[in-house]
Amino acid sequence: PILFGSIVIVLGELVIWSYYWRTPLLLVLIIVSVVALFRADRFHDVQFVGGPNSKGIATGAAAQIGFEEAVARWKVVNCKPDCPRPILIAGAGGASRAAYLTATVVGALFDRGPDIRNRVFAMSTVSGSSVGAVVMRAALADAAESENPNRPPCKSDTDQLAWFGDLKDGTRFRTKPDVTTSWLDCFQKLLAGDFLSPVIVGLAYRDNFPIQNPVNHQPLWPDRAVLLEESFERRYSSVTTRQAKRCADAGKDDDDKGLCRRFGFHPHPRDVKNAWLPLLFINGTSVATGRRIIAADVPIGKSYKDKQLLLPFAYDVNEIRNWRPKRNANDKPHDDKIEFCRMPAVTQGSDAAPSADVPGKTIDNCFRLSTASTLSARFPVISPQGNLRDRSADVRDKVVDGGYFENDAMATLADVAWALKATYGLHPVAIRIVNDPVPREGKEDSLGGGRPSLANEDERAFFDDVLSIVRTLTATRSGHEDGHRAYLEGALTVGPDKEEPAVADGKKKFTGAHGEDRLYEVHVYELKAASEPAPEGTPVAKQRQVAQKPVQQFRLCRRNIDQAKIGKTAYMETVSMSWWMSHPVQAYLDAQLCVEANWNRLECELQEGRIAPGGTCR
Numbered sequence: 001p002i003l004f005g006s007i008v009i010v011l012g013e014l015v016i017w018s019y020y021w022r023t024p025l026l027l028v029l030i031i032v033s034v035v036a037l038f039r040a041d042r043f044h045d046v047q048f049v050g051g052p053n054s055k056g057i058a059t060g061a062a063a064q065i066g067f068e069e070a071v072a073r074w075k076v077v078n079c080k081p082d083c084p085r086p087i088l089i090a091g092a093g094g095a096s097r098a099a100y101l102t103a104t105v106v107g108a109l110f111d112r113g114p115d116i117r118n119r120v121f122a123m124s125t126v127s128g129s130s131v132g133a134v135v136m137r138a139a140l141a142d143a144a145e146s147e148n149p150n151r152p153p154c155k156s157d158t159d160q161l162a163w164f165g166d167l168k169d170g171t172r173f174r175t176k177p178d179v180t181t182s183w184l185d186c187f188q189k190l191l192a193g194d195f196l197s198p199v200i201v202g203l204a205y206r207d208n209f210p211i212q213n214p215v216n217h218q219p220l221w222p223d224r225a226v227l228l229e230e231s232f233e234r235r236y237s238s239v240t241t242r243q244a245k246r247c248a249d250a251g252k253d254d255d256d257k258g259l260c261r262r263f264g265f266h267p268h269p270r271d272v273k274n275a276w277l278p279l280l281f282i283n284g285t286s287v288a289t290g291r292r293i294i295a296a297d298v299p300i301g302k303s304y305k306d307k308q309l310l311l312p313f314a315y316d317v318n319e320i321r322n323w324r325p326k327r328n329a330n331d332k333p334h335d336d337k338i339e340f341c342r343m344p345a346v347t348q349g350s351d352a353a354p355s356a357d358v359p360g361k362t363i364d365n366c367f368r369l370s371t372a373s374t375l376s377a378r379f380p381v382i383s384p385q386g387n388l389r390d391r392s393a394d395v396r397d398k399v400v401d402g403g404y405f406e407n408d409a410m411a412t413l414a415d416v417a418w419a420l421k422a423t424y425g426l427h428p429v430a431i432r433i434v435n436d437p438v439p440r441e442g443k444e445d446s447l448g449g450g451r452p453s454l455a456n457e458d459e460r461a462f463f464d465d466v467l468s469i470v471r472t473l474t475a476t477r478s479g480h481e482d483g484h485r486a487y488l489e490g491a492l493t494v495g496p497d498k499e500e501p502a503v504a505d506g507k508k509k510f511t512g513a514h515g516e517d518r519l520y521e522v523h524v525y526e527l528k529a530a531s532e533p534a535p536e537g538t539p540v541a542k543q544r545q546v547a548q549k550p551v552q553q554f555r556l557c558r559r560n561i562d563q564a565k566i567g568k569t570a571y572m573e574t575v576s577m578s579w580w581m582s583h584p585v586q587a588y589l590d591a592q593l594c595v596e597a598n599w600n601r602l603e604c605e606l607q608e609g610r611i612a613p614g615g616t617c618r
Contacts, residue, residue, distance in 0.1 A: 003197055003200045003201060003204065004200050004203070004204055006204070007204045007205070011026065014026055014029065032209070033208045033209055036208075036209050036210055036211065037208070037210060039212060040210035040211065040212045040219055041387075041395075042212065042217060042218060042219060042387070043207075043210040043212070043219045043223050044223055044225065044384045044385055044386060044387050045386070045387045045389060046367065046371065046375065046386040046387060046388055046399065047222075047226060047229070047367065047368070047371050048321065048364045048365055048366065048367050048371075049262070049364050049366055049367065049368060050364050050365075050366060051262065051341050051365075051366050052256050052261075052262050052265065052366075053255055053256055054256055056145050056256060057144065057145060057147070057267065057271045057272055058141040058142070058144040058145040058267045058271070058272055058277075059141075059256065059261070059262075059265045059267065060264075060265040060266045060267045060268065061265075062264075062265070063262070063263075063264040063265055063318070063341035063366065064264050064266075064296070064297060064298055064299050064318065065266050065297065065298060066298065066299070066302070066304060067298045067299075067302075067304040067310050067419065068304045068305050070266070070279055070297065070298055071420070071424050071426075073266075073268060073269055073276070074086065074118075074121055074276060076269050076270070076274075077118045077269045077274055077275070077276040078118055078119060078276070082611055083426060084115075084119050084609055084610045084611060084614070085119070085426070085427050085428060085429050085518075085605075085609040085614060086119060086120075086121035086122075086420060086426055086428040086429070087109075087116075087119045087120045087121060087428070087429055087430075087431060087609075088120075088121060088122055088123075088124070088413050088416060088417060088428050088429070088430045088431070089102075089105075089106060089120060089122070089123040089124070089125075089278070089413075089430075089431050089433065090123075090124050090125075090408055090409045090410050090413045090430060090431070090432045090433065090488075091123065091124070091125035091126065091129025091130070091132060091133065091409060091433050092126060092127075092129060092407055092408045092409065092432075092433060092434045092435055092436070093126040093127030093128055093129060093377075093379070093401065093402065093403040093407045093408075094127065094128045094129070094435040094436065094575075094577050095127065095128040095377070095379075095382075095577045095578055095579055096128060096131075096191065096195065096577075096578060096579050096580060096581045097128065097435045097575050097576070097577060097581060097585065097589060098126075098127060098128030098129040098131075098132065098435045099128045099129060099130075099131040099132035099135070099191045100132070100188065100191045100192065100581060100586065100589055101433060101435045101522075101524070101589045101592070102125065102128075102129040102132040102133070102433050102435075103132040103135065103136055103187035103188065103190075103191050104184060104187065104188060104589060104590060104592075104593065105431070105433050105522050105593075106120070106123070106132075106136060106183075106187070107136075107182070107183040107184030107185075107186070107187040107188065108184050108556045108593055109606075110183035110184070111182055111183050111184050111556075112555075112556075112606060114149075114150060114275070115610065116606060117183075117275075117276070118275070118276040119609070119610075120276075120278045121278060121279065121416075121420070121428065122278055122279040122280070122281060122413070122416055123136075123278050123279070123280055123281065124281040124283065124409040124410075124412040124413040124416065125280070125281070125282060125283065125376065125402075125409055126283045126376055126401075126402035126403050126406070126407055126408065126409045127376055127377045127379060127401050127402055127403050127407070128377055128435075128577075129409070129433065129435075130282045130283070130372070130373050130375075130376035130377055130402070131191070131232065131373040131377055132187070132191060133280055133282065133373075134259065134263075134280070134282070134369040134370070134372050134373045135187065135190050135191060135232070135236060135259070135373075136187060137261075137277065137278075137280055137369060138236060138257075138258050138259050138261060138369050139152060139153055139154070139183075139186060139187065139190065139240075140275075140277050140278075141261060141267075141277065142240065142257060142258060144267065144272035144273070144275055144277070145257070147273065149272055149273055149275035150275075151180070151181065152179060152180060152181070152182065152183050152185075152186035152187075153186070153240045154179035154180060154185075154186035154189060154190065154239050154240055155179070155180070155239065155240060155241070155242055156178070156179055156180050157242070158238055158239055158242050159238075160189070160193065160235065160238050160239055162192045162193050162194060163188055163189040163192035163586065164192070164583040164584075164586040164587050164590070165177035165179075165185060165188060165189065166189070167583065173558050173559065175558065177558075179239070184558075186239075188586070188590070189239055190235065190236055190239050190240075191235075192581065192586060193231070193235035193580075194231075194579075194580050195228060195231040195232060195235070195579035195580060196578050196579040196580040197231075197580075198224075198227040198228065198230065198231045199224050199227055199228050199231070199382055199383075199579060201227070202222075202223060202224030202227045203224050203381070203382070206221055206223070206224070206227075207223050207224050207384070210223070223384055224382075224383065224384065225374050225378065225383050225384055225386060228374055228377075228382075228383060228579065229259075229368075229370040229371055229373070229374050230246040230247075230248070230370075231579075232259055232370050232373060233245070233246045233247050233258070233259045233260065233370050234246055236258045236259045237250075237258055237259075240258060241254075241258075247259065247260035247368060247370065258369075259368060259369045259370040259373075260368055260369070260370070261368065261369050262341065262366040262367070262368060262369075263280075263295055263366070263367050263368065263369055263371070263372040264297050264341070264366075266279070266297045279296070279297045279298060280295070280296060280297055280372075281294055281295075281296045281409070281412050281413075281416070282294060282295040282296070282372050282373070282375055282376045282402075283376055283402035283405065283406075283409050283412055284317075284375045284376045284378070284386075284399040284400065284401070284402045285399065285400050285401060285402055285403075285404040285405045286315060286397050286398070286399065287385055287397065287398035287399070287400055288397050288398065289397075290404070290405065291313060291314060291315060291405070292311075292313075292314035292315065292402070292405050292411070292412065293314070293315045293316075293317060293320070293375070293388070293397065293399045294311065294314050294315065294316060294317070294412065295316075295317045295318075295367075295372045295375050295376075296316065298310065299316060299318070299319075300314050300315065300316035300319070301314065301315070301316060301319065304419070304423070305423050305424070306423060308419065308422075308423060310415065310416075310419060311412060311415045314412070315397070317367075317375065317388065317399075318341075320388045320390060320396050320397055321365055321388065321389070321390065321391070322365075322390075322391065323390040323391060323396055324390060324391040324392055325390070325392055325394070341365050341366040374386070375399055376401065376402040377401060377402075378399065378400045378401045379400075379401040379403065380401075382578075382579070383401070385398040385399065385400050386398060386399045386400075405480075406480045406481060406484055407478065407481065408432060408434065408481050408484070408485075410430075410432065410481065410484040410485055410487070410488045411480075411484040411487065411488075413430055413488060414484065414487045414488040414490075414491045415491075416428075417430065417488065417491035417492055418491045421491065421492075421494070427492075427494050427513070427518075428492065428518070429492065429518045429519070429520065429605055429609060430488060430492060430518065430519050430520070431520045431521075431522065431602065432485075432519060432520070432521045432522070433521075433522045434521065434522065434523050434524070435524055435575065435589070436524065436575075437524045437525075437526075437571075437572055437573060437574065437575055438523050438524060438525050438526070439573075452482060485519075488515070488519060489514075489515030489516055489518075489519055490515055491515070492513075492515040492518035492519055493512065493513065493514055493515040493518075494512040494513040494518070495512045513616045517616050517617065517618050518616075520601055520602045520605060521598075522592065522598045522602075523592075523597070523598065524572075524575065524588075524589065524592055525592065525595050525597060525598070526569060526570070526571040527569065527570040527571070527588075527591055527595070528569055555603075556593045556594075556599055556603075557593050557594035557599075558590070558593065559590070559591060559593075559594055570588065570591070572585070572588055575588070575589075601617045601618075602617075604617035605617050
């Protein structure tokens with residue numbers, strides 16, 4: 001509020017001088033801003049950089065690997081000889097709270113041991129959870145680079161104390177938090193920073209007056225999306241190296257570490273002591289078509305075994321950047337032999353941008369992990385659209401928040417699950433992490449029978465004619481979730497191994513696994529005080545509408561919970577969605593690790609799913 005409100009002081013001073021000089025200075029300022037925004041056409045470009053400076057052991061040989069190669073690498077680590085069920089993670093959007101909760105759940109899984117961590121085949125994320133995903137990738141890669149892939153790279157003696165685990169009151173934990181040994185603690189500390197202040201500075205001041213260099217047509221200062229990326233970079237660097245550096249200030253030796261790492265370059269497990277790094281699928285949305293634009297470790301839309309296409313209805317950031325319009329009838333706009341981030345040399349076009357292939361020049365065609373996060377996390381106002389230019393320097397598309405397409409990243413995960421099951425004979429499970437608070441019981445009216453709940457629309461409000469349109473557009477993404485969840489459950493369903501004889505009612509016994517039994521969901525529940533939890537046998541769908549009593553006996557629960565001393569019910573109907581979180585919000589999300597509805601079935605899966613085919617946790 002102080003940063004954003006400070007612009008009132010500046011504009012107030014301008015109005016005073018307007019009266020004094022009898023000149024509409026405020027109107028002049030607005031006109032100057034509009035003209036500057038129009039002329040600085042590169043101000044909101046997605047930031048691309050050169051390739052890696054050096055090849056560390058955690059940096060693979062190519063920016064992307066084939067999907068078949070990815071499956072083969074996963075099997076090297078996990079199939080000895082039987083393969084466990086691969087774990088797929090779907091992270092919903094929601095700014096810092098999404099990043100924090102996604103990393104909390106995944107960190108708790110990783111703390112169970114390398115066998116569980118190596119089972120996580122891929123993470124499909126949207127918006128804030130994408131920030132969590134790239135931070136986790138950076139931490140895993142840095143740990144592997146240090147030749148100790150099981151030890152987090154965080155330092156304990158930093159001055160970054162925004163994490164509630166740094167509070168002096170240690171009685172709230174059963175064991176003292178340790179960011180140097182616990183992936184959960186390390187991930188939480190990395191994502192508990194203040195990422196909002198730089199964005200507000202850019203939104204209030206810098207982004208309104210972009211100035212372009214007349215020589216190379218590049219902006220003289222970055223937009224607020226880059227400021228957000230740099231705030232991620234500074235936080236990560238501070239917690240892992242004790243120096244708050246952005247990548248632009250990093251030396252050559254540090255430009256291939258942390259969030260400065262180039263996206264992709266998945267390492268082979270044999271190079272990192274047989275440790276597996278989960279594949280990333282970072283979901284954005286195309287402004288031009290409304291389809292997904294994905295940054296992934298594997299090529300999107302390319303064929304794999306038996307000529308199947310991976311995610312055929314989505315775009316790959318790499319193929320957009322690699323595209324070149326046809327210059328004549330015989331020209332190929334896209335050369336499949338050109339490997340992304342290993343582009344041939346190019347010359348400079350009329351606007352000082354790469355345009356054609358000429359020996360002796362190179363094009364910056366990689367992007368950092370920090371940039372990958374904002375490809376997906378560009379929600380309205382806080383972050384602008386990102387221009388994606390092709391090899392001719394033309395804007396081919398613009399990318400915005402992945403939540404415009406679907407806020408839970410389940411559509412992408414379902415395509416991955418189908419590929420694993422249908423082509424490679426693996427039977428994955430999925431964990432869906434939702435950071436929106438579950439509404440209290442009775443607030444929605446269920447139609448039953450698997451039907452959606454009826455809405456409970458408010459009476460007429462001011463500006464309904466306009467706001468109804470906006471509300472409909474934002475609610476549509478949630479309306480897609482039911483269909484994509486059904487698609488994911490279908491992909492997770494395992495048919496019967498053999499036909500069983502008919503039973504008394506004439507129906508055949510089903511010996512497979514239903515998709516709903518292979519989909520595990522983590523939600524943000526109301527935390528009950530001294531009262532009983534849901535009765536035994538209550539369906540999970542019903543449990544979601546019931547306040548949950550924290551249970552200490554789960555190994556994933558780190559809290560000291562004395563039920564007799566919990567005097568009040570903890571419930572946040574609206575958990576703040578910004579790039580900053582208070583200590584109470586962090587503690588509230590952390591306490592979800594103690595909720596039975598979140599971990600009861602998942603605890604079963606962590607035991608049963610290790611050996612194929614394993615039991616089913618219904």
